[in-house]
Amino acid sequence: MTSKHNHAEDLKAEARRLGFTHVGIARAESLATEGARLETWLANGFAGTMGWMARRAQERMDPGRVLPGVRSVIVVAMNYYTGAQHPAGEGKVSRYAWGDDYHDVMGPKLAELCRWLAERVPGSSSRWYVDTGPVLEKAWAQRAGIGWLGKHATVITTDHGSWVFLGVVLTTAAFEPDEAAVDRCGTCTRCIEACPTAAIVEPYVVDARRCIAYLTIEHRGALPAEFEHRLEGWIFGCDICQDVCPWNTKHSTETSEPAFQPREGMVQPDTAMLMDLDDTAFNKRFQGSPLQRTGIEGLRRNISAQKS
Ligand code: B12
Ligand code: SF4
Ligand code: SF4
Known part of the structure; x- marks a missing residue:
């Protein structure tokens, strides 16, 4: 070389x-x-x-x-x-998982x-x-x-x-590097104000332990009592801080990738149906979906936590 x-x-x-x-x-x-x-x-x-x-x-x-x-x-x-768009109320799945x-x-x-x-x-x-x-x-x-x-x-x-x-x-191949991107957040703080669990503890820093995306997807076992009934209707991930961002409200463009189009029932899942699914039925229905990460047990935990 x-x-x-x-x-x-x-x-x-x-x-x-x-x-x-x-x-x-x-x-x-x-x-x-x-x-x-x-x-x-x-x-x-x-x-x-x-x-x-x-x-x-x-x-x-x-x-x-x-x-x-x-x-x-x-x-x-x-x-x-x-x-x-996300439905109002319970049973919301973050966009990335549709x-x-x-x-x-x-x-x-x-x-x-x-x-x-x-x-x-x-x-x-x-x-x-x-x-x-x-x-x-x-x-x-x-x-x-x-x-x-x-x-x-x-x-x-x-x-x-x-x-x-x-x-x-x-x-190991060398290519001419591009210029780094510059921060265009300016004085905006909408995401910090909108986060329901105060997970953005300072600008640019998310305490995952407070973040609904972490709690619903990555956290194993029972949800911490402090957050159990504060998932704001989310059963898998959370999009609040991104939904309020002016860069998203002004510059979102529809993807041309068919694989990212919502699968049937993903934008507004039937939570009662999910509570009744057994492992085999869940794996069949959600094959190749990000929801496989929590499995049906994790989803049930998140759905149950919606009810206070
Ligand atoms: C761990 C992880 C999480 C954790 C931690 C979140 C986090 N913010 O990092 C949890 C489970 C919460 C999570 C959630 C989500 N995630 Co995630 N996650 C990751 C993963 C695997 C590692 C990220 C990481 O290294 N975090 C560690 C922290 C230390 O890194 P950091 O946030 O960049 O921290 C920096 C800042 O704190 C900064 N900083 C600190 N002080 C200061 C001060 C100043 C002035 C500045 C400028 C910066 C700064 O320095 C740190 C180091 O760079 C990446 C994939 C990867 N391998 O990178 C995907 C990734 C970041 N996730 C992704 C996505 C899509 C999500 C969700 C949107 C999913 C959802 N809808 O539920 C949410 C978003 C939540 C949020 N607001 O961040 C995408 C993001 C795509 C993008 N456009 O950026 C990634 C890149 C996966 C991918 N391949 O596409 N995620
Ligand atoms: S994903 Fe939700 S809980 Fe996590 S930082 Fe953003 S608004 Fe807060
Ligand atoms: S809402 Fe968007 S533009 Fe505003 S501070 Fe948050 S990330 Fe930056």
Whole structure:
């Protein structure tokens, strides 16, 4: 491999051909600032029971520990906004979970991008991640110019708001990096004011233990008494801080990805029916859906918590 940069434009064209709405490149280096903030976040206990966040913290701060010789971090995003709106009241599922699981949609596309890289840059090696790897995806998205970290702690793009999933490719191939995105939150604090559980403890910092998305999806076992009856109608995830964000109310655009269209009954699920499903029926009905993560037990816990 040479030290010369490869053609970023070809790479970006390929990523767009694969269906990604955004693609950007960051220089692979240790994440000093974001890494220190991650350490503070972990030390404050904000990860709750997500022990996997702390276990691979050193890798999250330094992509060189994940892929030795890494030169570039390629970040892609995919719009998942569909135009459907949440019902009032109980039984709300967050938008990201209405369609097929994004890991299954983005994974094969990222694998294809890695195959393209292997062909175009002989001798290079690349690894892709979507969500589950030891990679600070939001920090890389900001550095690669995809969007900035909003005060509600998700990444906002200027053209599709924050309704985008992120994916990352670490590669030993060198590409010209893009400019980092700038923070466009300004003096706005709508998300902080709208969060019903005060989970945004300071701008840009979410205490997961207070966040309805964590409580309904990641928390295992009984819900803490403080939050049991404060889920605000959410049974899987929470979109409040994103729904109130002016970047989303003004810039959301409908996705062209059919896999993200709401599956039948997902926008307003029949909670009585869900309470009656057994394991087998649940797995059949929710095959390939993000709701598999909590399983029927978790969903039942969340539905029961709606009733005070
Ligand atoms: C753990 C996790 C969660 C946790 C913790 C949330 C969080 N804010 O990180 C929980 C379960 C609560 C969660 C919820 C959701 N998640 Co989540 N989650 C992750 C995961 C796996 C890791 C994120 C992480 O590293 N968090 C640790 C903290 C420390 O990171 P951080 O928030 O970026 O913290 C930074 C700030 O605190 C900042 N900071 C601190 N002080 C200061 C000061 C200043 C001035 C600044 C600028 C910054 C700053 O520095 C820290 C380090 O960068 C990522 C996937 C990945 N591998 O990256 C998906 C991910 C972030 N989640 C995602 C989604 C979609 C969601 C939900 C919207 C789902 C839903 N509707 O229910 C909610 C959003 C809740 C929210 N408001 O954040 C998407 C976000 C896409 C996007 N556009 O940004 C991701 C990227 C998955 C993906 N591949 O698409 N998630
Ligand atoms: S997802 Fe819901 S609970 Fe979590 S920070 Fe946003 S508004 Fe608050
Ligand atoms: S609601 Fe306002 S402060 Fe919060 S993320 Fe959106 S623009 Fe930033």
